[in-house]
Amino acid sequence: MHAPPLARRLNGLQSSAIRDLLTITARADIISLAGGLPDPDLIPRDRIRAAADAALVDPSSVQYTETSGWAGLRDVLAVRESKRLGRAIAASEIVVTHGSQQALSLLAQVLLDPGALVIVEDPAYTGALQVFRTAEAQIEAVPLDDDGMSVDALSALLESGVRPTVVHTVSNFHNPGSVSLSTQRRVRLAELADRYGFWVIEDDPYGEIWFHNAPPLPVAAHSDRVIRLSSASKILAPALRTGWLQAPEHVCRAVELIKQGVDLCGSALTQRIAATLLADDDWLESHLGDVRSAYRERSETLSRAVQKEFGDAVASTDVDGGMFCWLDFRDGTDTETLLAAALDEGVAFVPGSAFAVGNDYKNAMRLCFTTSEGSVLEEAVARLACAHGARLRS
Numbered sequence: 137m138h139a140p141p142l143a144r145r146l147n148g149l150q151s152s153a154i155r156d157l158l159t160i161t162a163r164a165d166i167i168s169l170a171g172g173l174p175d176p177d178l179i180p181r182d183r184i185r186a187a188a189d190a191a192l193v194d195p196s197s198v199q200y201t202e203t204s205g206w207a208g209l210r211d212v213l214a215v216r217e218s219k220r221l222g223r224a225i226a227a228s229e230i231v232v233t234h235g236s237q238q239a240l241s242l243l244a245q246v247l248l249d250p251g252a253l254v255i256v257e258d259p260a261y262t263g264a265l266q267v268f269r270t271a272e273a274q275i276e277a278v279p280l281d282d283d284g285m286s287v288d289a290l291s292a293l294l295e296s297g298v299r300p301t302v303v304h305t306v307s308n309f310h311n312p313g314s315v316s317l318s319t320q321r322r323v324r325l326a327e328l329a330d331r332y333g334f335w336v337i338e339d340d341p342y343g344e345i346w347f348h349n350a351p352p353l354p355v356a357a358h359s360d361r362v363i364r365l366s367s368a369s370k371i372l373a374p375a376l377r378t379g380w381l382q383a384p385e386h387v388c389r390a391v392e393l394i395k396q397g398v399d400l401c402g403s404a405l406t407q408r409i410a411a412t413l414l415a416d417d418d419w420l421e422s423h424l425g426d427v428r429s430a431y432r433e434r435s436e437t438l439s440r441a442v443q444k445e446f447g448d449a450v451a452s453t454d455v456d457g458g459m460f461c462w463l464d465f466r467d468g469t470d471t472e473t474l475l476a477a478a479l480d481e482g483v484a485f486v487p488g489s490a491f492a493v494g495n496d497y498k499n500a501m502r503l504c505f506t507t508s509e510g511s512v513l514e515e516a517v518a519r520l521a522c523a524h525g526a527r528l529r530s
């Protein structure tokens with residue numbers, strides 16, 4: 137007997153290549169530069185344990201909590217967002233979500249009817265593509281260059297009559313491209329949103345992980361058509377599943393309405409833990425300092441190793457923060473084919489095609505440098521060079 141059919145929206149939806157790759161790369165003999173995970177040693181487990189112990193004294197820490205997030209956490213986040221945006225943000229302009237991934241998913245339900253147009257960056261964050269495809273949106277892309285999303289390309293599309301409902305951008309230390317949106321482009325993107333009346337989703341889980349200078353004011357500082365997403369995943373722990381969105385109040389109330397049907401509320405316990413850690417400015421600054429300097433050192437080691445092994449055969453983005461390095465093989469190497477040889481050598485990466493929307497990025501790859509220390513990173517790149525050399529010879 138045939139099983140009854142599944143919903144139409146599943147037609148053509150594909151499993152995330154990265155999530156699938158993570159199951160292979162869990163093998164102990166593989167050095168994985170594939171997943172975008174924070175270094176487990178930089179996750180403050182002792183602090184998390186102490187905050188959990190303190191929270192558990194209060195029975196409400198294990199109860200249902202407000203759909204829009206525990207008020208104590210939203211108060212802490214309102215203070216942080218006000219500092220970041222340079223204007224006062226109220227707790228009622230924030231909704232706490234189950235990671236910023238859930239914020240994307242809830243926003244798709246709040247903002248997009250089936251067939252609505254979403255413009256993303258090319259290459260794009262795959263988790264956003266999955267959300268927009270599930271929402272049955274049409275997706276178009278504008279290229280990414282060294283200054284982030286090409287706002288010129290976006291402007292040309294708008295002038296030609298294209299009318300997006302949403303433009304999605306990872307404004308700081310892009311995943312996968314590593315670049316950041318320049319100050320001038322932030323201002324122009326906000327102006328375009330105001331002029332043409334679309335929403336910008338400014339997806340910013342990496343903004344705190346800067347190596348030399350803090351990023352400029354977010355796009356959200358320049359227009360109230362911008363919804364800003366942040367997350368505790370990369371700076372504290374992914375397992376807290378604590379992200380948040382900052383948006384005009386009527387958008388927050390709409391998100392809350394949809395969220396009631398999705399999960400009733402997030403975790404009162406992990407939201408208390410996140411609030412304790414995010415409210416402790418002195419500790420947080422010193423913790424972020426440790427994260428920044430460890431990742432800066434690793435990204436420098438990786439760049440040096442790539443330069444040594446590949447020289448001019450590879451172009452790589454300058455990495456000034458975040459967790460990723462984007463390589464482009466000028467010698468025409470097909471990175472999907474290279475991956476099989478690389479896994480045999482014991483190293484994993486994500487081929488560029490996983491992030492492709494318009495271009496195919498057949499010759500590109502994303503490397504994550506956060507979970508391996510110096511000599512391991514060097515060994516990973518040496519293995520990659522072996523796999524690359526073997527492919528050239530075959």
Ligand code: PMP
Nearest residue numbers: 235236237261311339367369379
């Ligand atoms: N946005 C971007 C650009 C990301 O890279 C990620 C994580 N890989 C997320 C959102 C989602 O992260 P989380 O749900 O853990 O906050």
